[in-house]
Amino acid sequence: MTAPRPGARRPDGYDPHAFEPFAVTVDLAVFTVREERLQVLLVQRGQEPYQGAWALPGGFVLPRESAGQAARRELAEETGLSDTTVAHLHLEQLRTYSDPDRDPRMRVVSVAYTALVPDLPEPRGGGDAAHAQWLPHGTYGPLAFDHDAILADAHERVGAKLEYTCLATAFCPPEFTLGELRQVYETVWGVELDRPNFRRKVLTTPGFVQAVEGPPRLTGGRGKPAALYRAGEATALHPPLLRPEGRQK
Amino acid sequence: MTAPRPGARRPDGYDPHAFEPFAVTVDLAVFTVREERLQVLLVQRGQEPYQGAWALPGGFVLPRESAGQAARRELAEETGLSDTTVAHLHLEQLRTYSDPDRDPRMRVVSVAYTALVPDLPEPRGGGDAAHAQWLPHGTYGPLAFDHDAILADAHERVGAKLEYTCLATAFCPPEFTLGELRQVYETVWGVELDRPNFRRKVLTTPGFVQAVEGPPRLTGGRGKPAALYRAGEATALHPPLLRPEGRQK
DNA sequence: AGCTTTATAGTCAAGGTGACTCTTAAAGGG
DNA sequence: CCCTTTAAGAGTCACCTTGACTATAAAGCT
Numbered sequence: 001m002t003a004p005r006p007g008a009r010r011p012d013g014y015d016p017h018a019f020e021p022f023a024v025t026v027d028l029a030v031f032t033v034r035e036e037r038l039q040v041l042l043v044q045r046g047q048e049p050y051q052g053a054w055a056l057p058g059g060f061v062l063p064r065e066s067a068g069q070a071a072r073r074e075l076a077e078e079t080g081l082s083d084t085t086v087a088h089l090h091l092e093q094l095r096t097y098s099d100p101d102r103d104p105r106m107r108v109v110s111v112a113y114t115a116l117v118p119d120l121p122e123p124r125g126g127g128d129a130a131h132a133q134w135l136p137h138g139t140y141g142p143l144a145f146d147h148d149a150i151l152a153d154a155h156e157r158v159g160a161k162l163e164y165t166c167l168a169t170a171f172c173p174p175e176f177t178l179g180e181l182r183q184v185y186e187t188v189w190g191v192e193l194d195r196p197n198f199r200r201k202v203l204t205t206p207g208f209v210q211a212v213e214g215p216p217r218l219t220g221g222r223g224k225p226a227a228l229y230r231a232g233e234a235t236a237l238h239p240p241l242l243r244p245e246g247r248q249k
Numbered sequence: 250m251t252a253p254r255p256g257a258r259r260p261d262g263y264d265p266h267a268f269e270p271f272a273v274t275v276d277l278a279v280f281t282v283r284e285e286r287l288q289v290l291l292v293q294r295g296q297e298p299y300q301g302a303w304a305l306p307g308g309f310v311l312p313r314e315s316a317g318q319a320a321r322r323e324l325a326e327e328t329g330l331s332d333t334t335v336a337h338l339h340l341e342q343l344r345t346y347s348d349p350d351r352d353p354r355m356r357v358v359s360v361a362y363t364a365l366v367p368d369l370p371e372p373r374g375g376g377d378a379a380h381a382q383w384l385p386h387g388t389y390g391p392l393a394f395d396h397d398a399i400l401a402d403a404h405e406r407v408g409a410k411l412e413y414t415c416l417a418t419a420f421c422p423p424e425f426t427l428g429e430l431r432q433v434y435e436t437v438w439g440v441e442l443d444r445p446n447f448r449r450k451v452l453t454t455p456g457f458v459q460a461v462e463g464p465p466r467l468t469g470g471r472g473k474p475a476a477l478y479r480a481g482e483a484t485a486l487h488p489p490l491l492r493p494e495g496r497q498k
Numbered sequence: 499a500g501c502t503t504t505a506t507a508g509t510c511a512a513g514g515t516g517a518c519t520c521t522t523a524a525a526g527g528g
Numbered sequence: 529c530c531c532t533t534t535a536a537g538a539g540t541c542a543c544c545t546t547g548a549c550t551a552t553a554a555a556g557c558t
Contacts, residue, residue: 020309020310020311020312021270021271021272022270022271022272022273022310023270023271024271024273024347024358060269061269061271061347061358062269063269063349063356064349065349066347066348066349067345067347067358068347093344093345095342095344095345096316096342096344096345096360098273098310098315098316098317098360099315100312100313100314100315107312109273109310109316109358109360111345111347111358164413238491239491240489242487242488
């Protein structure tokens, strides 16, 4: 391997000039389930490189903030949602991308985050020229930089976490039907689930959802009105809700 | 939130001086199972801050390498193993730690990696003064910096991945007995597993392990000689091998 | 030889899951 | 207004996995 320069080890007796300074950014893979499709929040690039291509929203980590704080700040800026609203959204570190050539202009190490938001918000960027907007997953050309790989990793991670966590409720509004919750699984996994079995699994898992008392029905749909539920206190799913093999949707 | 300075967004029309340069390092949480205990590879700090405390091995990411390459290079340096040996070890990105105050001297963003190695290697650092050595998990004081948190995250991640992947074989030598494999689970999870049930689960999972033909026994132990197995081609575990609740070991 | 230790075979009941059927309650159309 | 369509919700049944447990085999130890 490359012989490290003097002081290029752990910052123990370090020389402040012995390391290469990198730019550190955050990239956001923001998902929602909308119109029965998985949708992704993207921005269109106005300049080279990758001018005109879609890219993940993101930006630099500022000097006095952590990557997580930067991610939440960027999420608020790109969605136009209030800070308090954004504070309640599910935001989770995905992984860090550090290939030396991932940005042709300079050395940029990017910490990627995955966010899950309910359908409600209208994305409108806050007066920013390059405002973000929702696009159905897969309906855009190749993304800028290594963002296709980041998005693929994020999708895989979300799909996996639906199996063994109660994360699916993060895609839903505060009160939701079991049909809407099932839609989340079907949309993210791209499969069709058996309604009665799904219902049984969710209701018999303690703390996954809790029934809403009030009027036990919801208007708007075509079939029999469904009861409403809220997210429960549980975060893990024991035993897990395993993704079925075949049955493409 | 903080108003970003001009150009402090995504590097689109960026100003090379508009962002704060950070140092980027890698930290390694290296685990092995040795003498029926989970052991961690640590280095003793020779200088302030945290002089004398144990710390995770690690170092700076060099200008032309990715974080993953840096992690594997550091792993080779700290263990004294050959590059080819290290190339076959399980090394996996954990997550990135970026709290502004995690290093009191300067702004350091660290990408943490988890490595799993079999018992075999003698750690001897390659002539380096601060050579790394194995310590049983939990037998050291507070680690330097935020390394206690990193190690806790790594332990949790490894424990979780044992449930739904075939990762446990990464702790074993090329040929191993089912008893040794069970030891891995028991040591990482801190529980006791039922032997016949564990055996049934492993053998009925296609591709988890494959029997070694030759002499179907191994000397050295006290009981009946055990058959030898190699790691199979499978990486995932469907259905998973779930961690039991109670039964502390 | 007898005890201990570990591997390996096998049994049995409880619980979870997949595949299905049936009923109920709404919306939409002729 | 009746009939079809759609989705919610109740319930059944067989199969598979799992946890708990018993039994046997083959080594080392005293």
